[in-house]
Amino acid sequence: MADGPEQIEDLIGLMARLPGLGPRSARRAVLHLIQKRGALMAPLAAAMADVAATARECVRCGNIGNADICALCRDPERATGEICVVETVADLWAMERGRAFSGRYHVLGGALSALDAVGPEDLRIPALVARVADEAVREVILALDATVDGQTTAHYIAEQLAGSGAQVTSLAQGVPVGGELDYLDDGTISAALRARRQF
Amino acid sequence: MVLSGLSLSHFRSHLLTRIGFDGRPVAIFGANGAGKTNILEAISLLSPGRGLRRAAPEDLARRPEALGWKIVADLGGHEVETFAQGAGPRVVRIDGKAAPQAALGRLARILWLVPVMDRLWVEAPEGRRRFLDRMTLSFVPGHGEAALSYEKAMRERNRLLRDQAGDGAWFGALEAQMAEHGAVVAANRRVTLARLHGAMAGAQTAFPAADLALSESGPEDVAGLAAALADGRARDMAAGRSLTGPHRADLLAVYAAKGVPAAQCSTGEQKALLISLILANARALAAEGEVPTLLLDEVAAHLDAGRRAALYAEVCGLGVQAFMTGTGADLFEGLAGRAQFFEMREADGVSRVVEGKDVQ
Ligand SMILES: Nc1ncnc2c1ncn2[C@@H]1O[C@H](COP(=O)(O)OP(=O)(O)O)[C@@H](O)[C@H]1O
Ligand SMILES: [Mg+2]
Ligand SMILES: [Zn+2]
Numbered sequence: 001m002a003d004g005p006e007q008i009e010d011l012i013g014l015m016a017r018l019p020g021l022g023p024r025s026a027r028r029a030v031l032h033l034i035q036k037r038g039a040l041m042a043p044l045a046a047a048m049a050d051v052a053a054t055a056r057e058c059v060r061c062g063n064i065g066n067a068d069i070c071a072l073c074r075d076p077e078r079a080t081g082e083i084c085v086v087e088t089v090a091d092l093w094a095m096e097r098g099r100a101f102s103g104r105y106h107v108l109g110g111a112l113s114a115l116d117a118v119g120p121e122d123l124r125i126p127a128l129v130a131r132v133a134d135e136a137v138r139e140v141i142l143a144l145d146a147t148v149d150g151q152t153t154a155h156y157i158a159e160q161l162a163g164s165g166a167q168v169t170s171l172a173q174g175v176p177v178g179g180e181l182d183y184l185d186d187g188t189i190s191a192a193l194r195a196r197r198q199f
Numbered sequence: 200m201v202l203s204g205l206s207l208s209h210f211r212s213h214l215l216t217r218i219g220f221d222g223r224p225v226a227i228f229g230a231n232g233a234g235k236t237n238i239l240e241a242i243s244l245l246s247p248g249r250g251l252r253r254a255a256p257e258d259l260a261r262r263p264e265a266l267g268w269k270i271v272a273d274l275g276g277h278e279v280e281t282f283a284q285g286a287g288p289r290v291v292r293i294d295g296k297a298a299p300q301a302a303l304g305r306l307a308r309i310l311w312l313v314p315v316m317d318r319l320w321v322e323a324p325e326g327r328r329r330f331l332d333r334m335t336l337s338f339v340p341g342h343g344e345a346a347l348s349y350e351k352a353m354r355e356r357n358r359l360l361r362d363q364a365g366d367g368a369w370f371g372a373l374e375a376q377m378a379e380h381g382a383v384v385a386a387n388r389r390v391t392l393a394r395l396h397g398a399m400a401g402a403q404t405a406f407p408a409a410d411l412a413l414s415e416s417g418p419e420d421v422a423g424l425a426a427a428l429a430d431g432r433a434r435d436m437a438a439g440r441s442l443t444g445p446h447r448a449d450l451l452a453v454y455a456a457k458g459v460p461a462a463q464c465s466t467g468e469q470k471a472l473l474i475s476l477i478l479a480n481a482r483a484l485a486a487e488g489e490v491p492t493l494l495l496d497e498v499a500a501h502l503d504a505g506r507r508a509a510l511y512a513e514v515c516g517l518g519v520q521a522f523m524t525g526t527g528a529d530l531f532e533g534l535a536g537r538a539q540f541f542e543m544r545e546a547d548g549v550s551r552v553v554e555g556k557d558v559q
Contacts, residue, residue: 112369112372113355114356114358114359114362114364114365114369114373115354115355115358119364119365119369120366120368120369148348148351148355148376148380149351149355151376152352152355152369152373152375152376153372154372155371155372155375155376156368156369156372159368159371159372160368
């Protein structure tokens with residue numbers, strides 16, 4: 001196959017680094033973009049530049065938004081005294097898609113794993129402990145993966161929050177073993193949240 | 200669950216081999232190196248894990264091509280595919296959908312006896328533990344997940360021990376995971392021993408009964424195991440690994456009629472004990488309406504004519520699907536009319552099934 005000019009090859013190389021895309025599908029996507037360069041490629045490039053310049057992690061909860069404090073943390077109606085702890089921003093967005101939860105979140109940025117060299121200090125656990133004290137939190141809901149790493153992290157957090165006065169609950173089991181929140185449908189997430197129980 | 204069809208593509212010495220089975224026992228004969236054990240190995244990969252040779256997925260690919268391999272099976276009406284490409288992991292698909300390996304444990308109950316297990320009773324506990332866990336998986340399909348979770352939590356804890364790192368709460372969280380899954384592992388094994396004892400008691404069999412026990416490996420309840428792990432942290436830190444828990448348990452067997460530990464029995468008696476356990480396992484499953492699959496590699500050759508006839512009678516009587524290998528058809532004469540026969544031949548590094556060799 002004849003290769004395109006250098007810039008196009010560079011673009012394909014970048015696209016191929018996206019999750020779910022390989023060299024073939026990246027080439028197809030780039031070709032598609034070029035054919036729709038007025039209607040799709042230029043607006044996409046502008047939107048990407050805009051998000052690249054404005055996106056930032058919320059210093060409070062770890063969600064991604066466009067301000068130091070995200071919209072969820074700014075919304076006073078979200079101050080329900082409940083914080084839902086998730087591993088990733090993708091998990092938070094999955095919960096929001098389902099409109100299952102009306103409180104605030106805390107994104108850990110992963111799960112404890114000695115084998116992967118992820119310790120408590122690499123996760124936002126100290127920040128969570130501080131928030132529980134500062135924000136008059138009544139209940140901390142642990143929505144972590146049903147994997148060994150996820151459940152170890154849940155235990156660890158429960159231990160850190162013992163004596164904080166906040167109740168620690170976790171999503172009902174029935175979330176498939178090793179299943180990640182992001183892959184669950186909205187109804188399942190709502191049901192698991194309603195059936196949460198004391199950790 | 201009956202295995203009614205098997206197709207191997209680029210799997211070890213097989214380039215493309217397709218065989219149909221009718222549910223009766225299967226006798227596979229042929230010269231050394233013909234590709235008989237490779238067929239049993241392929242069937243063993245229809246259960247979770249690395250199969251009866253514990254091979255890495257890339258070693259299963261036919262050489263010199265070494266591109267990858269694929270097994271497709273009709274298992275009780277389900278199409279099971281398992282394959283690997285290059286250095287990639289083993290993939291499982293059931294009825295066209297990707298599935299975790301553990302799901303295989305729910306489809307079929309597969310047990311095996313291979314010649315390297317002849318030394319099982321005298322070698323390290325690991326082999327006996329693996330044998331016990333394979334039997335346990337046949338009774339409790341969820342055992343695989345519990346064992347994997349336990350092992351994962353233990354590897355995490357061992358890393359903390361070796362790094363001499365981690366705070367008490369991190370250790371505690373991992374120990375809670377080990378305790379939760381470890382208690383399940385231990386309980387599943389107890390269930391298995393009870394089932395095996397039940398199936399050996401009063402059974403009409405030519406094979407010797409065994410008294411089975413688990414060696415002491417610490418508390419088996421969640422709270423007790425968690426406490427024992429917490430208490431043992433300093434000692435485990437010095438050792439660099441976890442010294443308490445079901446990963447340390449050993450399967451102990453005594454040749455019941457003589458009161459002699461298996462390791463001190465004659466070679467023939469040791470083999471007879473293994474066959475006895477496999478048959479007891481199959482009897483217990485059959486009593487619940489489960490039809491297990493037995494893979495008996497080179498078993499016939501090491502039995503005298505009387506024991507061989509007894510083995511065939513028990514296999515046929517239980518209605519289990521047993522796949523047996525041996526070098527000559529004569530070893531299976533006693534099965535004539537009651538089993539399917541296949542002859543394997545190897546030419547130019549390719550294994551083939553010779554059709555139409557059904558011995559009447
Ligand atoms: N990855 C592989 N590629 C090609 N041939 C292999 C591979 N692994 C094993 N073999 C060959 O398969 C042949 C048959 O093995 P096996 O099934 O164990 O024979 P047997 O009939 O004695 O049980 C052996 O000669 C071995 O060299
Ligand atoms: Mg062999
Ligand atoms: Zn926020």
